[in-house]
Amino acid sequence: MNTPRPGPLSRFTILDASRVRAGPTAVRTFADLGARVIKLEIPPGAPGGDDMIGGRDHNRADYENLHRNKESLTLNMKEAEGREILHALVQRADVFIENYRPDVKHRLGIGPDALRAINPRLVYASISGFGQDGPAMGWPGFDSIAQGMGGLMSVTGRPGEGPMRAGIPIADLCAGHFCAQAIMAALLEREATGAGQWVQTSLLEAQIAMLDFQAAQWLVDGKVPQSTGNEHPLTVPTGVFATSDGHINIAAIGQTMWKRLCEALDVPHLVTEPGFGSDPERVHNRDRVNAAVGERFRQHSTAWWTDRLLGAGVPCGPIHTVDRVFADAQVRHLGIAQTMQHPELGGIEVVGLPMQFSRHPRAQTRLDAAPLQGAHTESILQELGYAPDRIAQLRERFVV
The missing domain is CATH 3.30.1540.10 (formyl-coa transferase, domain 3)
Known part of the structure; x- marks a missing residue:
């Protein structure tokens, strides 16, 4: 197990069954704020594979960007013994987060009702592409699709040049951040009621929320916003x-x-x-x-x-290129680019949390490199009471 990391959320344990970007973005917030995060990965050799952005090349920049400060447990939740391990973890956890297609968690028997029956205090968090139900619930959720369906592409780009995608995966990122907010709200509510709950968001809802005044132009004034390029639609110059x-x-x-x-x-x-x-x-x-x-x-x-x-x-x-962003005197003063020690690359820089805490200064935060796949499987299972020979048997059958 990783040495406990200090931070305002260090008392919480998060089980991370999410993949790609939106879910890991939400989880990274908790990991950076000191929570213990256990990332659940499909064991090598088990059917199904893993399609996380960043893959398994742990030198890739985006892998470190998304998965720092976590422990990694390989676990096949399709197997009964794998679910037994999950149940033991759930008993000790505060949050379980997933971003499968809406029906997958229920087919696996790891939906919110099943896991909260084991631990009623559990906050279960789901991120989907388009919602947990409704006519588009089964559509695969990709950032660019949500940008289009959520209206952003219609107001982005120069007039007359057609729809334009934003230069960052903003639907993924905002869904992750909204999910983190929902989890924190549920944890606060749990302090009063003692009960967890199921919180949900989707790429589509997050993207629509980010339309902000552009949405208000239609909903309140009945005007369909148009793209204005680099200019503001309501003020000139x-x-x-x-x-x-x-x-x-x-x-x-x-x-x-x-x-x-x-x-x-x-x-x-x-x-x-x-x-x-x-x-x-x-x-x-x-x-x-x-x-x-x-x-x-x-x-x-x-x-x-x-x-x-x-x-x-x-x-x-x-207007800076990205290299000049990090050379800017104010950016250097803020210290948002933090140094993290990587076992192979040495000291590398990553973008830290864009917030400051007086009792948990960002400059004093320890950042741990993203874990190798299954790096903490043995220590976590031993923590749950599994003997070494039992762990070896589970490995042989690709349960872990």
């Missing part, structure tokens, strides 16, 4: 402008910011230009506004304009 050496992002929202921008650009006459007098007017005359301010931005560098606009109180910033 807000977006990306070319400079003499690159690009700059600005957000001149509302009249106050518009006036400050015009003064910083040395074009104060634009404040009273016909058709530029309010956000709705500027939206209507978007191309004229952008051409007027864009001409000024091309005359100086991004750094020059960033200093000038920030000095004038106009929100702005450079």
Whole structure:
């Protein structure tokens, strides 16, 4: 077993039967906050295989990104003896999380009713592609499909160029984060009632929730949002402008910011230009506004304009490639890139949790590399009372 890791959630034990990205994203939150996480993997040689993102090449960046700070137990839950081991773990656990297709857990006999009958305090968490029931419940859940069905692709990209997928698996990631929130809420509620419960989310629901004001435009105002590229659909000028050496992002929202921008650009006459007098007017005359301010931005560098606009109180910033993100002085100051020791690669950097705790400083958090498959099988089974010869027998039959 891993040496216990300090953190605000160190009293909790999580059983992780999830795969791919959404589930591991939820579980990573608990692992990084000190919870004991036992990752359940299909034993080598057992039918079924494992299709986790990152595969079994433990040098791959994404495997370390998703599965750090965990223990690994190989367990064939299709076998009765495998389920016996699972039941023993469930008796000691606080959370069980899975992201199988909705019917799989019931066919395996490891659904919420079955496991909560063993431990009524268990919080059982499920992530699906499209929900646990309904006409699309059986559809395979993939991030890009949820992005399309959830409306994001219709409002992403440049006007007239058709639907565009976001550059990150945002439906997967948000489903994972919403699931983690639901689990924590259920654990808090359990402190009052003593009972666990089944919490659920899906890629589709998470993606729709992330539409935010775009959803409100339709639900409240009856307007179908359209793609506007780098610009904001409701305020102008807000977006990306070319400079003499690159690009700059600005957000001149509302009249106050518009006036400050015009003064910083040395074009104060634009404040009273016909058709530029309010956000709705500027939206209507978007191309004229952008051409007027864009001409000024091309005359100086991004750094020059960033200093000038920030000095004038106009929100702005450079547009970094990923390498420059981690070279940025503010990013280095925040310390979100943390060093983790890898048994083969030595010290590598990973992105830590984007939150700070005064009594659990991020800089003092110990990060453990993602485990080799089944690295903790023997120690976990011994913890449950299994003798070495019994463990050997289970290995021979691919139960573990």
